[in-house]
Amino acid sequence: MIEKTVNTKTDETSTWANYYQKLLKAKHILNMKKIGTIGAGRIAKAFAKHVVKMGNEIILSNKTGGGRLDDIIKNLGPLAKAGSLEQVLQCDIILFSIPWKEVKEALSKINSWRGQILIDTTNAATFPDFKPLDLGGKTSSQLVAELAPGAKVVKAFNTIESTLLALDPRQGGGNRVLFFSADDLHARQTLEDLITSLGFAGVYLGGLSESAIQQFGGPLITRNFILLN
Numbered sequence: 001m002i003e004k005t006v007n008t009k010t011d012e013t014s015t016w017a018n019y020y021q022k023l024l025k026a027k028h029i030l031n032m033k034k035i036g037t038i039g040a041g042r043i044a045k046a047f048a049k050h051v052v053k054m055g056n057e058i059i060l061s062n063k064t065g066g067g068r069l070d071d072i073i074k075n076l077g078p079l080a081k082a083g084s085l086e087q088v089l090q091c092d093i094i095l096f097s098i099p100w101k102e103v104k105e106a107l108s109k110i111n112s113w114r115g116q117i118l119i120d121t122t123n124a125a126t127f128p129d130f131k132p133l134d135l136g137g138k139t140s141s142q143l144v145a146e147l148a149p150g151a152k153v154v155k156a157f158n159t160i161e162s163t164l165l166a167l168d169p170r171q172g173g174g175n176r177v178l179f180f181s182a183d184d185l186h187a188r189q190t191l192e193d194l195i196t197s198l199g200f201a202g203v204y205l206g207g208l209s210e211s212a213i214q215q216f217g218g219p220l221i222t223r224n225f226i227l228l229n
């Protein structure tokens with residue numbers, strides 16, 4: 001009985017130690033990366049909130065610029081800056097978070113991809129009745145990747161609502177799960193570091209062809225899981 005108690009405690013301690021080691025390593029790697037967003041709506045704001053809380057700077061861009069973007073920045077604090085698309089494209093990690101109907105036009109304007117990690121949060125749905133769009137057998141992120149040649153496209157931050165995403169991901173002795181998919185190995189590792197540093201638990205699903213499970217209409221949409229430590 002005593003032996004069992006001691007073993008359990010050791011296991012718990014090493015689980016926490018592993019978690020914090022992973023967190024420290026991830027934070028160290030991310031300190032060297034510049035982060036930006038294309039789109040400054042609900043998902044981008046929730047993402048930016050966690051990024052500044054982690055102590056990193058972030059540059060947000062939107063379609064219209066101006067006063068609305070300035071208000072958003074003010075609410076996020078001094079680590080958040082408003083920027084142009086060109087400034088965001090200088091970042092290493094770029095959250096791509098705009099309505100699906102805008103995707104083709106927005107990406108057609110960009111011809112300077114140079115290996116940036118482009119995190120696709122888009123959900124390809126009809127509006128306002130919210131039905132999955134027919135994408136001809138491809139996943140939405142594969143289509144985004146075709147429109148952004150030279151970027152390392154990954155899929156994440158799209159399965160839960162923005163209000164939930166904005167909340168503290170450390171819940172009930174665990175971390176809120178964020179599902180992600182990536183083809184590129186380096187992008188996969190960086191995204192996992194980012195997700196861990198923000199306080200979430202990343203669960204890798206596979207390459208972009210496997211991301212159907214997390215895209216709009218898939219079984220993981222709106223699912224809120226907590227991974228207990």
Ligand SMILES: NC(=O)c1ccc[n+]([C@@H]2O[C@H](COP(=O)([O-])OP(=O)(O)OC[C@H]3O[C@@H](n4cnc5c(N)ncnc54)[C@H](OP(=O)(O)O)[C@@H]3O)[C@@H](O)[C@H]2O)c1
Nearest residue numbers: 039040041042043062063064097098102106122123161162
């Ligand atoms: N809201 C959610 O709970 C949720 C959850 C999961 C996934 N998603 C997906 O995430 C994406 C973003 O959703 P959201 O709810 O955050 O959107 P949102 O609140 O409606 O905001 C959209 C943002 O995209 C910007 N934008 C639109 N067209 C653009 C363009 N051509 N170039 C640059 N920026 C452009 C808008 O700029 P302006 O400010 O200038 O209008 C705005 O900042 C969507 O694809 C959505 O399906 C949303």
